[in-house]
Amino acid sequence: MLHILYLVHDLCDPAVRRRVIMLQAGGAKVTLAGFRRAEQPVVRVENLTPIDLGHTQDGKFAQRLLAVAKAALSLGMKLKGVGRPDVIIGRNLEMLALAQRARAQFQGGDIPVVYECLDIHRLLLGETTVSRALRGAERLLGRRSALLVTSSPAFQRNYFTRFRQIDAPVALLQNKVLELAEQPADPAAANTAPANNQPWRIGWFGALRCRKSLELLSAFTRRMEGRFEVVLRGRPAYREFADFDRLVAAEPHIRFEGAYRNPEDLARIYGEVHFSWAIDFFEDGLNSSWLLPNRLYEGCRHGTVPIAMRQTETGRFLSDRHLGLLLDEPSVDALQACVGAMDIEAYTAARNRVGAEDRGTWVCDLRDCRALVERLRGLTCVKTPDAILQAA
Structure with missing residues (x-):
């Protein structure tokens, strides 16, 4: 069985849990180690007891560097x-740095290291001394990487190729919905158009970090005077919203429903809304314009109609498939022109187009999990179970 040491930046991140499930489902044994953003140690992630490397703070770059340096010194003991x-x-x-350090802790030192990069931090993109130093460190660490895993072709195109960062094979692993059941359920039929003067609902789920989105949705729902409402779910980035709770409480047509489990709760929460907000201005023109977010796949898999900015990777992804509603500019007027006059016929047609798309566009299944583990196995001399049986 392939043994994978998985080093992560935040044990509390739901995406870490999903990746662990994916690797295990693909037939790998996983040892999990990482930092945590929570104050208290993380006892379990799925069925694993993780190795705790310490506490880090979101947005505190210097603190995270210090934590990585301390972890590097104690990694052998851990x-x-x-x-x-x-x-x-x-x-x-930061975990690529520790991965290279960890490789030296084991006899032989020839273990392949995989760099999983699913976001490009803005500090990597500037021309300051810090940005240049970080890119230099990434290039140095990446020279010994056997594989680069990323979630959007725009990351490779606009960053890794443009800056000539990593000269390693690339595996595109999109943020699809993880579904391992042999007989997957059909998307919920709950996303039917509202009746009896009930409002249209826009769901904004996941990492809630974009203040501009909240301001735009607040102004839009106020203008529409109750014809539209917004449901927020997930983890607010309070460092971006010092007053998140007060802002939401002040909005008559916006409500926050807290965290949810992914993938267990997806069908239910998306079944309660009609549209999914697939827009993020957090790092506008950079990472936010290049990513293909979880909510794109989640919303479409569960029958909602996505709303996205046209001049982004998400917009191009949807435009190529003739799906969703695309804004040309981030304004209340543009949003009103796009969805303000929505009726049952137009919505049903848009929803049916999403539903007609191949399931594999949105879903990662057991075959995908096995393919990922086999790709990782191909970096090593570890034989597949079938090869072992044939040799015997």
């Missing part, structure tokens, strides 16, 4: 009871 892995995956740049 991994003392861990058997030699076949592959080490470092999720994000």
Whole structure:
């Protein structure tokens, strides 16, 4: 069985749990180690007891660098009871540094390291001394990487190729919905158009970090005087919204419904809305314009109609498939022109187009999990179970 040491930047991140499930479903043994954004240690992630590397704070770059330096000094002790892995995956740049450090802790030092990069931090994109130093460090660490895993072709096109960062094979692993059941359920039929003067609902789920989106949706729902309402779910980035709770409470047509489990709760929460907000201005023109977010796949898989900006990777993805509603500019007028006059016929047609798209566009299934693990196995000399049986 392929043994993977998975080093992550935040054990509390739901995406980490999904990746662990995916690797295990694909037939790998996973040892999980990482930092945590929560104050208290994380006891379990799925069915694993993670190795705690310490506490880091979101947005505190200097603090995170110090935490990584401390973890590097104690990594040998932390991994003392861990058997030699076949592959080490470092999720994000700081964990790539620790992955290279971890490789040296095991006998031989020839373990392939995989760099999993699902966001391009704005500090990597500037021309300051810090930005240049970070890109230099990434290039240095990336030279010894056997594979780059990223979630959007725009990251490769606009960053890794443009800056000549990583000269390694690339695996595109999109943020699809993880569905492992042999007989997957059909998308919920709850997204039917509202009746009896009930409002249209826009769902904005996941990482809530974009103040501009909240301001735009607040102004839009006020103008529409109750014809539209917005449901927020997920994890607010309070460092971006010092007054998030007060702002939401002050809006008559916006409500926050808290966290949810992914993928367990997706069908229910998306079944309660008609549109999914697939827009993020957090790093406008950079990472936010290049990513293909979780909510794009989640919303479409569960029958909602996505709303996106046209001049983004998400907009291009939808435009190529003739799906969704696309804004040309981030204004209340543009949003009103796009959805303000929505009726049952137009909505049903848009929803049916989403529903007609191939399921594989939105979903990662058991075959995909196995394919990922086999791709990782191909970096090593570890044989597949079938190959072992044939040799015997």
